Amino acid sequence: MDIQLKRGLLDVCVLAAIRGEDSYGYKIIKDISPCMEMSESTLYTILKRLEIARFLTVKTTEHNGRLRKYYHITPAGIERIKEFEEDWREMLSIYNFVTRENGK
Amino acid sequence: MSKKEFLKNLKGALSTLPRSERKERISFYSEIIDDKIEEGIPEDAAIKEVGSVSEIAAKITTENKTATGEKAAKNRSLTTGEKVVMIVGAPLWIPLAIAALAVIFSLYLIAYAMLLSLWAVELPFLLISLISKVLFPACTAASKILTSFTTSSFKKLFARRKG
Numbered sequence: 049m050d051i052q053l054k055r056g057l058l059d060v061c062v063l064a065a066i067r068g069e070d071s072y073g074y075k076i077i078k079d080i081s082p083c084m085e086m087s088e089s090t091l092y093t094i095l096k097r098l099e100i101a102r103f104l105t106v107k108t109t110e111h112n113g114r115l116r117k118y119y120h121i122t123p124a125g126i127e128r129i130k131e132f133e134e135d136w137r138e139m140l141s142i143y144n145f146v147t148r149e150n151g152k
Numbered sequence: 153m154s155k156k157e158f159l160k161n162l163k164g165a166l167s168t169l170p171r172s173e174r175k176e177r178i179s180f181y182s183e184i185i186d187d188k189i190e191e192g193i194p195e196d197a198a199i200k201e202v203g204s205v206s207e208i209a210a211k212i213t214t215e216n217k218t219a220t221g222e223k224a225a226k227n228r229s230l231t232t233g234e235k236v237v238m239i240v241g242a243p244l245w246i247p248l249a250i251a252a253l254a255v256i257f258s259l260y261l262i263a264y265a266m267l268l269s270l271w272a273v274e275l276p277f278l279l280i281s282l283i284s285k286v287l288f289p290a291c292t293a294a295s296k297i298l299t300s301f302t303t304s305s306f307k308k309l310f311a312r313r314k315g
Contacts, residue, residue, distance in 0.1 A: 074187035
């Protein structure tokens with residue numbers, strides 16, 4: 049798969065994992081795992097990228113006497129997911145067209 | 153391997169990274185291992201799941217390399233064609249650059265000269281005001297004394313004549 053496309057998909061997957069409620073590293077990996085395998089180092093890179101792009105904010109809170117980082121989606125992050133949905137709808141119609149032509 | 157050992161080894165393997173990034177990555181792994189243990193996975197199994205230190209380090213370096221590679225591609229160095237143009241055009245652009253620098257320098261000079269002249273104009277006014285504030289009251293006092301002296305001596309003179 050095209051690297052740029054794959055990166056975009058990973059970004060949206062992580063954003064979707066924190067859309068409902070704030071989440072943390074291990075939970076994000078677990079929630080995404082049915083859809084795709086993601087290593088810790090990959091997740092770190094994606095989270096960093098999303099933070100720099102201001103699609104999410106990070107909050108460190110105490111949990112069981114240690115620190116845990118929670119990731120919170122921003123309005124821009126929600127907007128990014130919506131954009132993805134629209135793009136995908138467009139892609140899907142193109143896909144449908146392409147496969148129909150092949151069938152003839 | 154214990155978590156402590158794992159993190160220590162990871163720190164060593166990531167020694168080429170900037171300090172802040174290394175610290176952040178290590179705390180990221182530490183948190184995930186703790187979460188795995190909290191879920192009931194034994195410590196050594198949790199660490200195995202995360203992967204070996206060498207594997208992780210290799211992955212991070214390649215990921216960072218592609219990231220910096222993309223950056224480098226964006227602000228790439230000059231192509232040979234551009235270099236040739238630079239060298240061939242040197243007799244033209246070097247004097248132009250010098251002229252531009254000279255213009256900028258002269259503008260600076262003008263600005264400073266204007267400041268200096270304004271200050272020079274201001275100085276006499278300052279002096280005058282200072283003098284009037286200090287010397288003027290002294291002068292009036294002196295003239296008062298002088299007038300009172302002369303009038304009194306005139307009075308004396310007239311008084312003598314009358315007498």
